Amino acid sequence: MTIRHFFLWLLYVTGGLFLSGILAIGGAYLYVSGSLPKVDTLSDYQPPIVSSVYSDGGETIAEFFKERRLIVSVDRMPQRLIEAFVSAEDSHFFEHKGIDLMSIMRAALKNLKAGGIVQGGSTITQQVAKSLLLTPEKKFERKFKEAILAWRMEKKLSKEEILYLYLNQIYLGHGAYGVQAAAENYFDKNVEDLTLAECSLLAGLPQAPSRYSPYRNFDRAKERQKYVLKRMIEEGYISPEEAEAAQGEAITIKPRVNSFIADAAYFTEQVRRYLEDTYGKDVLYTAGLKVHTTMNLRMQQSAQSAVRENLRDHDKRRGYRGPQRILAESEEEIFLSEQADRLAERPLEIGDYIEGVLTGSTREVLLVRVGSEEGFVELKSADWAGPIQVVNRDTPATGNQDASRTKLPKGSLLELRLESPENGSLRFSLQQTPETQGAIVAMDPHNGNVKAMVGGFDFYQSQFNRVLQAKRLPGSAIKPLIYAAALDKGYTPATIVYDTPIIYKETAESGEETSWRPKNYSEKFYGAVRVRDALTHSYNVITIKILEDIGIRYASNYVSKLGVSSPIARDLTLALGSSALTPFELASAYTVFANGGVRVRPTYITKVVDRHGYVLESIDPADFPGGPNKNQRLIQQSPERVISPETAYLITNMMESVVQKGTGFRARALGRPVAGKTGTTNNLKDAWFVGYVPQLVAVSWVGYDQEQPLGDKETGSRAAAPAWVEFMKEAVAGLPPLDFPVPDSIEFRAIDPQTGLLAVEDSANVTIEAFAPGTAPTRYALDEKKPSAQDFFKLDLEDLR
Numbered sequence: 001m002t003i004r005h006f007f008l009w010l011l012y013v014t015g016g017l018f019l020s021g022i023l024a025i026g027g028a029y030l031y032v033s034g035s036l037p038k039v040d041t042l043s044d045y046q047p048p049i050v051s052s053v054y055s056d057g058g059e060t061i062a063e064f065f066k067e068r069r070l071i072v073s074v075d076r077m078p079q080r081l082i083e084a085f086v087s088a089e090d091s092h093f094f095e096h097k098g099i100d101l102m103s104i105m106r107a108a109l110k111n112l113k114a115g116g117i118v119q120g121g122s123t124i125t126q127q128v129a130k131s132l133l134l135t136p137e138k139k140f141e142r143k144f145k146e147a148i149l150a151w152r153m154e155k156k157l158s159k160e161e162i163l164y165l166y167l168n169q170i171y172l173g174h175g176a177y178g179v180q181a182a183a184e185n186y187f188d189k190n191v192e193d194l195t196l197a198e199c200s201l202l203a204g205l206p207q208a209p210s211r212y213s214p215y216r217n218f219d220r221a222k223e224r225q226k227y228v229l230k231r232m233i234e235e236g237y238i239s240p241e242e243a244e245a246a247q248g249e250a251i252t253i254k255p256r257v258n259s260f261i262a263d264a265a266y267f268t269e270q271v272r273r274y275l276e277d278t279y280g281k282d283v284l285y286t287a288g289l290k291v292h293t294t295m296n297l298r299m300q301q302s303a304q305s306a307v308r309e310n311l312r313d314h315d316k317r318r319g320y321r322g323p324q325r326i327l328a329e330s331e332e333e334i335f336l337s338e339q340a341d342r343l344a345e346r347p348l349e350i351g352d353y354i355e356g357v358l359t360g361s362t363r364e365v366l367l368v369r370v371g372s373e374e375g376f377v378e379l380k381s382a383d384w385a386g387p388i389q390v391v392n393r394d395t396p397a398t399g400n401q402d403a404s405r406t407k408l409p410k411g412s413l414l415e416l417r418l419e420s421p422e423n424g425s426l427r428f429s430l431q432q433t434p435e436t437q438g439a440i441v442a443m444d445p446h447n448g449n450v451k452a453m454v455g456g457f458d459f460y461q462s463q464f465n466r467v468l469q470a471k472r473l474p475g476s477a478i479k480p481l482i483y484a485a486a487l488d489k490g491y492t493p494a495t496i497v498y499d500t501p502i503i504y505k506e507t508a509e510s511g512e513e514t515s516w517r518p519k520n521y522s523e524k525f526y527g528a529v530r531v532r533d534a535l536t537h538s539y540n541v542i543t544i545k546i547l548e549d550i551g552i553r554y555a556s557n558y559v560s561k562l563g564v565s566s567p568i569a570r571d572l573t574l575a576l577g578s579s580a581l582t583p584f585e586l587a588s589a590y591t592v593f594a595n596g597g598v599r600v601r602p603t604y605i606t607k608v609v610d611r612h613g614y615v616l617e618s619i620d621p622a623d624f625p626g627g628p629n630k631n632q633r634l635i636q637q638s639p640e641r642v643i644s645p646e647t648a649y650l651i652t653n654m655m656e657s658v659v660q661k662g663t664g665f666r667a668r669a670l671g672r673p674v675a676g677k678t679g680t681t682n683n684l685k686d687a688w689f690v691g692y693v694p695q696l697v698a699v700s701w702v703g704y705d706q707e708q709p710l711g712d713k714e715t716g717s718r719a720a721a722p723a724w725v726e727f728m729k730e731a732v733a734g735l736p737p738l739d740f741p742v743p744d745s746i747e748f749r750a751i752d753p754q755t756g757l758l759a760v761e762d763s764a765n766v767t768i769e770a771f772a773p774g775t776a777p778t779r780y781a782l783d784e785k786k787p788s789a790q791d792f793f794k795l796d797l798e799d800l801r
Helices: 001-033 039-044 079-089 103-113 122-133 140-156 158-168 177-186 196-203 218-234 240-248 260-263 265-279 279-286 297-316 329-345 379-385 475-487 531-536 540-550 552-561 572-576 584-596 647-662 663-669 716-730 788-796
Strands: 051-054 060-066 290-292 353-363 366-369 374-376 387-390 406-409 414-421 425-431 435-443 450-452 496-499 504-507 511-514 525-532 605-609 615-618 675-680 686-694 696-703 747-751 767-771
Touching: 039 572, 051 265, 051 572, 060 260, 060 265, 079 122, 079 158, 079 196, 079 329, 122 140, 122 158, 122 511, 140 647, 158 177, 158 475, 177 196, 196 218, 196 240, 218 240, 240 504, 260 297, 260 716, 265 279, 265 290, 265 450, 265 511, 265 552, 265 605, 290 531, 297 379, 297 450, 297 696, 329 353, 353 387, 366 379, 366 414, 366 425, 374 379, 374 414, 374 540, 379 387, 379 425, 406 414, 435 716, 450 716, 475 540, 475 552, 475 572, 475 647, 475 716, 496 531, 496 540, 525 531, 531 540, 531 647, 540 552, 540 686, 552 572, 584 647, 584 686, 584 696, 647 675, 647 767, 663 686, 663 716, 675 716, 696 716
Parallel strands: 051 290, 374 425, 387 406
Antiparallel strands: 051 060, 290 605, 353 366, 353 414, 366 374, 414 425, 435 450, 435 696, 496 525, 504 511, 605 615, 675 686, 686 696, 747 767
């Protein structure tokens, strides 16, 4: 073969190979192009985004998501951020048409050497195509599809639109999708506020978010940042001086911490359940709903604090149970070393609770270690734990519940609270996690808006919401409902009822006769008592007599119409609170008294809006100018008058007496008009306080989940009222003190407190009483007093003539 023939043959072979390649590529293109997704769908980019829940003041109190992504426009992104990502990920982004052949060739050579795909060489456009339109597997077929889609995308979309997709879609570690979520995650700021140093740090993450995480590997993250800044210099975006300044800038990693979310957990879990039931899981976790609620964050936080501190105080009255456990010497060093590492990332703050190791004692303090820090507990502050004796590690521990003296071996793991740093050491107080549970719920009585809800000591220990799910006996807290029913049956606050012993006998089917002898908490009887005083002092026997007189069926129906939906006992024990109900139901019933006799539907949510601003549901009719369509809902609060304003006022006025003169005395600490009622069940298993001011109703409950006595004298006044008081002090701080409004028809009369009859106003012993129209007594006490035998010799002879 001549040289000429050889070159001709080579030309034919080369041409054939080239033509074959063209045909193969064309065939492959035709083969896969028909199955490729439409690029047009990207113009309606709707990725999974966060659904946010807001308080009534606009604070974020919950987020629900599968991918924590917050969409931001390119206009909000700093130019340096865009330049940093382009420099690090695709330096020819603004020149190529979706595919960078030089990058592909470099990647292909490395892949051939490695025997598989180890480097992608993908452009930003290709990464968007892979993320939004394709699956992530590393196959040559997928790379081919990716290139085709990238080319098509460049024809359909502008470079700015592609950057918008890329920078909102990309995963940047620790659950953050997109640059806004990452800015919050790492720096606790919005994307527009990022510095060049922070922009370049984020731009280094896409290649390996975990490897370069500034949380876990800050030094690696800084090395990657150095590479990004170098690339920005090479691309002409920044000067060497700017890069040096950014590299030297001290970057503080501030994890996004939203304490509001933890404080609101019981409330927002109820919201989550409603949203999931109404819209489904997929919409809740991906559709970016904006949910506006009735919760007041300041009230919620004060309720959470009040429940916890009250339960801790109650638990301390029950005594100290002893250390959490005893650490061996080898365990102690490991525990303290690991604790020191955690505290290096998040140092202790005053008020924090933490475990500490007992190392010794002096006459005045217990010596403890927390991580690498030394600390102490003053023995006088731990007197609730009884006399404390520090013993050797091998001596059994005791608490003062089991012995007269608490024995704490060295190495005891103690629950502590940091009170203050002091003289180079840390001052702690001794604590223990309560075994009791508590709850508080607060409502605006005029519209049913739930302002605060705490369903237990700690949501993350127990998600059981005792406000809504725990049906407990209300004890005497049910009495105002019975007395309201009596007022509508003709009783008045001045009606006299005799507090005297009663016996109810009953014969069982077996023929055995049993008897019930109800008694008062004091185990005394008080004779003739006005209805007001009977409620003020929570006399059991009088309440039973009133219930028997007005009728059990009537009273049961009355309680139900006030808002109690749980089954009501159809016997006389109803007077003592024998029908289990939830704190939520009791709060709903008391709102009727607080608002003047109207039953309102309790509400958590005021508005739900989708990602486009379309209102899905709202309590405000103005959000639906033409009326809601089939995809919208007007939240109906449905107020319904169920008792008269006069009855509501009289019960409120009588419960003011409970606060001023009776078992609700602790509520006087608010220094404003307050109505309230304690509740205590038999054997002290449940303690309640329900009270209200004109603007707010709140219920406090304390008890064990597995019912058992709360302890000696742990009544509603002692166990539940303190939490109510501490909560309400904060809750009403911004509300003006108001008197309860008095209906114009209410009549006030001077009466004799002994008989409940009218009295001359200048009499020595007189009180002013309120009456519904037409119910005031018409007789005077003086007219009813007849002379007795012992008065005979006091009579004037003139009177006998």
